[in-house]
Amino acid sequence: MKATKILKTLVPAVAVAVTIAACTQDTDYKTPTISYDNVTDIEGDTTSIAAVQARYDQAGEITTFEDDTELYVEGYVVSSDQSGNFYEEFYIQSTPNAEGTAENPKRGIKLLINEASLYTKFDFGRKIWIHLNGLSVGLDSGVYALGHDDGSGYLAQIESWEFDESEDGLILRSSEVATIEPKTVESISDLSSDDLGTYVEIQNLQLSEDDFGLTYAGEEADSYQGERTFESCTGSSVTLYTSSYADFKSLLVPSANKGSITGIFARDYYDDYNVLMINETDDIQFTEGRCSTIYSQDFTEGFGEWTQVSVVGSQTWYVSQYGNPDYSAYISGYSGSAQDNEDWLITPSFDLTAYGPITMSFETARRYTGNEIETYISTDYTGDEADFASATWTLIEDVIYDTDTSTWYSWTNSGNISLEDYASENNVHIAFKYTSDSSGAAGWELDNFSLREN
Template identity: 30%
Template sequence: MNKDFKIIYMKTASKYFLIFGLFALIFGSCVKQEFDEPEKTNVPVGTVLTIGDLRQMVIDSIQNVVGATNYRFTSDYTVYATVTMDENRAGNLYKSAYIQDSTGAINLQFLNSGSLYEGDSIRLNLKGKLLLEYNGAYQIDSIDIEKDIVKIATNKSVTPKTVTIADLMTGAYEAQLIKLEDVQFILGDLGKTYADFESNTNRTIEDCDENQVLVRTSGWATFYSETLPSGKGSVIAVASVYGSDIQLYIRSTDEVSMDSARCGGGSGIVYLNKDYTDANVFSGGWIQKQVVGTISWSIYGSTNPAASISNYTGGSNQACENWLISPVINLASATTPILSFRNCSGYTGDDLTVWVSTNYDGTSAPSSATWTQLSFTLAVADPYWSWTDSGPVNLTPYKNATTYIAFKYTGTSSNGKTWEIDDIIVQEQ
């Protein structure tokens, strides 16, 4: 090969390599563009309805017709909407989602789980679907995600409507994405988690006017075990209804921002919380000291369990002195700590007393330490079992790294009350 031919060959080859490279880039880009587009399916369109139309159909076809419980679509109708909450993001729904358009919102109930996500813009075919009202909530039932829904686009966020708790109580925002500002979880919920394990759980949010609304969380949600925030702030959620209760579904704790001072001031920091929902008197480090007799604290009730004690056993009263003592409470950095709890009683006998110590060692007999009796609002025995709030018990004089609270129960061989206690909280005022 001579030198001139070699040069011409190399130039020609380079030109073709460049052309082939450009074709590959162009066609490669085209293929990627088609791959990124939402999947198309042969789902019919038919007559287009808005969510507002659907909600009106519930009123016209169900609520106003005696004996009607649902409406089934028998021909092709379609609704276009955006998914505001799905079952995949945090597991706070199951085979369910919420969608919204400019006219309203509604809940979807699925036959199967699937790849439908918050922010998906969808077209839903309604043929064969049930439109119904379930305990006040409007729903579309019997949806097959793969067969009935077409994704048009993704990542289409819906801006939540900023409302008040009073607004929610009107029912006008059922199924819609909303935002509450200047709200907080109630004192009785502080220190608790969003839900109990594998159990749907209600917590309560309030504003500074003491208007309240429920927050309902699945025990299978990814955030169920996170502790509720103790401050005041905002929350984004989907508003729903069950019977007479308005309730909120949180999509993620990233949308719960409560780190400002609570209504009336204070941080709401919780140092101790014992509510017996685990049906265990002694979990969390609680102990009892049976100074006289063998009478013991136990759990009473299954729906709303509480700690209970009675000296009536085997057909007679037993003389006893029992101390139920908390785990150590570190109040060294506290500002204005308070104790609160609920109590109720029945029958006749000595009153329950409450004590505080800063030099108890956590294991020895109560007599080994100095205890100070605390004043609180005591339940009365008549009427029996009338739950009474203790009121805030000031613990400021006992701010110490080794503070203990104790409930002292006594009875004689001739009489003795039955006492129950619940919702024991030590927190900042």
């Protein structure tokens, strides 16, 4: 579902800054005055962030908490607007730990507040309780958020006058400031929608060569935010969002090494793809040497030198405008009903003799039931379709494919597939085989294919 957006009285485009950028600091703002900053318990019922999210999911639209009893949700602050990369909002998550529990799953939510310098009260790691009565839960740019239902399908911000100095205040602060442990993953593909709005760490990332020499968000094209692509040695990628009002916007993005990035896992403004937002530049820790990409294909410019061989059926591979994040190779054997198909998508020839250890990786997304695609390798295929049947094709085992048939938004990384056994070969082709029959025709997307020298 697309995100609801905060309504502002400024020029509509400025609304972009609410989620992914910060605006100039307004000296007329007063930070909330909250006297109850040493709360150890609250008078009322408590609920979890997961339960708050479920209230929205059940309604399917913005819904307001109108409970008869006083209701609070507990969380820990995981974002900071001190550097200007967040503005009039902050994120909380249900636990300071890397993982949640069955009783309290780790979930995140955003609070929309018409105030600046929120870090002075709601500092990173601070435990707080939010008084839910009268508030509404909805989606803001694809992330669950708390604010007010403005009556027209949007979430409006909480105003400063709603904070008072009593135990009935909208937000109650604990004296506890916890150490936040990020959920640590090797690839953004290891994160799911349940992780949105939470604090995560993605390892083994390096700046894409296409973004070498760029600042975080200080380029002419960075009207509201900078978007920089970081890729992993397994071929996956993630977009780093930086506000054009962040105080570090004009610093160069580190490119010499690779390492980890820690930040808030979110969605872009239009809820089209996943992004990562940092609190400060220290959230990027690049201390290891870069891995070298010797070949990559994201299908942005079509198939290029890749070739198709259709053995059975009229449905074939084609380039789709939907991928991770953009284009991908796609095939489905469904046309009115499931059809009989066998179709191969084959890479150009690779000479691996000039490199050290090589690993291959790619990403897949699957929809509907049907056969799993398969990955093959050949060292004697000439590249001529006439010789396809006579070539030797060896099935590559232990490849990880997407298993979620319910959504296109679930991308799965294949893992690092070693080609060490083919280091002496100068004519290596990789092929992806799709089959379908009358019992089922799954839809498969393939993206971000890469060969890397480790």
